[in-house]
Amino acid sequence: MKAYYQNVEFWHLLTLPIYFIMAYLLVTMIAKRILLPDSKYLNVHFLAVLLFYLAIGLIDFKFKLIPFFPDTNLFTNILETGITPDNQSIGVKIGYKFLAIPIYNLSLKSIFNYFLFNVLFFQLGLIFLAGAFNRTYHLTDVWVQRIFLILAVFIPSVIVYSFTPLRESYFVLALGLFFYGMTSKNKLNIFLILGVVLAGILRIQLLLYFFIVIGIQMVVNMKLSKKAILGIVIVLIPFLFIALNYLAKSIIGISISPESLALFRNIQRMNYFESGVTYPEVDWANWLDLFLDFPGLFFQFLLAPFPVIIFIPFWTKLAYFADGLYLLLILSISLFYIKHWNQLGLWLLYIGLYVAMSAFFEFHLLGAVRHRLPATLLVTFLAAQCLAYYLPKFRWIFKY
Known part of the structure; x- marks a missing residue:
């Protein structure tokens, strides 16, 4: 029992x-x-x-x-x-x-x-x-x-x-409160504060993600042209890097550099190596190394527990396998709506940002499935939008 x-x-x-x-x-x-x-x-x-x-x-x-x-x-x-x-x-x-x-x-x-x-x-x-x-x-x-x-x-x-x-239910509640508060007309509100506080006391990495999303939302709210936004981003990149580096040092204790990211990930991997489901070591001596590894890391995290960089017998973990299959179903449905994805650019950016940030740190196959849940929920909106667009003839089922 x-x-x-x-x-x-x-x-x-x-x-x-x-x-x-x-x-x-x-x-x-x-x-x-x-x-x-x-x-x-x-x-x-x-x-x-x-x-x-x-x-x-x-x-x-x-x-x-x-x-x-x-x-x-x-x-x-x-x-x-x-x-x-x-x-x-x-x-x-x-x-x-x-x-x-x-x-x-x-x-x-x-x-x-x-x-x-x-x-x-x-x-x-x-x-x-x-x-x-x-x-x-x-x-x-x-x-x-x-x-x-x-x-x-x-x-x-x-x-x-x-x-x-x-703690997963608390993470999802923090995520929901944060996004709902961030989309409020009042920029500082109880929902946003609660979401940030919950993230801060539960999972520091989630708090760093929230800060970046707030910065993106501030730029979007300026309602400038795409060229103007691109110019602002290019100009602000050095300042953004300094700010993110400071936050990373303050929140998770590491600087944003290829060497420190690799060291952080590899040390964590060593602690869990005996589990048999850790991802390979990474060797990032410069930004080019990290850039070349990024696509594999991105899809390795997004599609966990299915193997991308390394083969692990994922089917032996039924719950994780079921979660991976369900995500593939959601992604497959979403692809039918791909020609309309340009209308959902901001949401796609939120998804990509979360997966990208998490992929750098994730060293464990089963941990990836668990930590991917926020991205799974965000992706589910794409599938919901697709089904709502293409299946109006079935709406009579839900009429009251």
């Missing part, structure tokens, strides 16, 4: 319906405030989602449906004892401890109620992301948000990490 199921009591199941109702009321209330008006559909959608996830959780308790991840014992122990080992990162010692433990206590120390909070945070993150996409492209039709919410329900990573005491 999994570590977090060993202390399950009968009364935990008795409190589950109460938490289920509270989660449903909260998620529908927020969805109706954030998303385009679609009250009847949202009521049905989130009731179905919560019932679907509840069924998965109960089946997992009996038949071990969700895999047991290497870090799960660590995070289970932190939840149950409140003690964080000294060798953990700031994201664990501060972010996880001061978020997860209060939520665990609020769950009455019931792992089922805690997992229900995980599902809630995932869904709230999706809601805020959909609201941000609606704002970015001034959508008035509910179909893109409907299809996105449906596709996101079945993303294997979302399902799997809803039922582990890991």
Whole structure:
């Protein structure tokens, strides 16, 4: 039996319906405030989602449906004892401890109620992301948000990490809050602040990504011509590099140079080498070396767990394999909309930037699948946009 199921009591199941109702009321209330008006559909959608996830959780308790991840014992122990080992990162010692433990206590120390909070945070993150996409492209039709919410329900990573005491639900909530806040008319708002704070205390690399996205959004908001924007970028490149180098040193403790990036990645790889699923060492003596390796690293991260640079028997890890297959499905659907991608240039830039930044640091096959989740969610909007464009004849299925 999994570590977090060993202390399950009968009364935990008795409190589950109460938490289920509270989660449903909260998620529908927020969805109706954030998303385009679609009250009847949202009521049905989130009731179905919560019932679907509840069924998965109960089946997992009996038949071990969700895999047991290497870090799960660590995070289970932190939840149950409140003690964080000294060798953990700031994201664990501060972010996880001061978020997860209060939520665990609020769950009455019931792992089922805690997992229900995980599902809630995932869904709230999706809601805020959909609201941000609606704002970015001034959508008035509910179909893109409907299809996105449906596709996101079945993303294997979302399902799997809803039922582990890991941090992925918090990351997705931070991502959603940040993008929703960034697309607000008020440039400084509670959503943006919460997203940045959550990223800062959970995963420092995500915070660096947020700062770059804010800079891109500031340039876009100037509403200049493409030539003018290109000229500004060229002029600002030295200053941007200095700023990013300072942030990298302050946030993750390394400078932006080929040698330091290679050293950081290779040291991390050595720590996990015995797992058997680390990527090869890199040898970057100059920017040309890094530039030549970049395409392989980019697609290696994006398509994980499928091999790009090195062959690893990926099919032995069923959950990761399923996530890779689902991403390939989403990407394949998105390609049918490729002639309209010029309309989604800003969103494509956000996706490419996240994958590019993460690819430089990712040294582990299974870690790549886990850390790719934000990019998977952003890519899902492309598939949703495509399906909403090409499948209007099936809309009668969802009429109420």
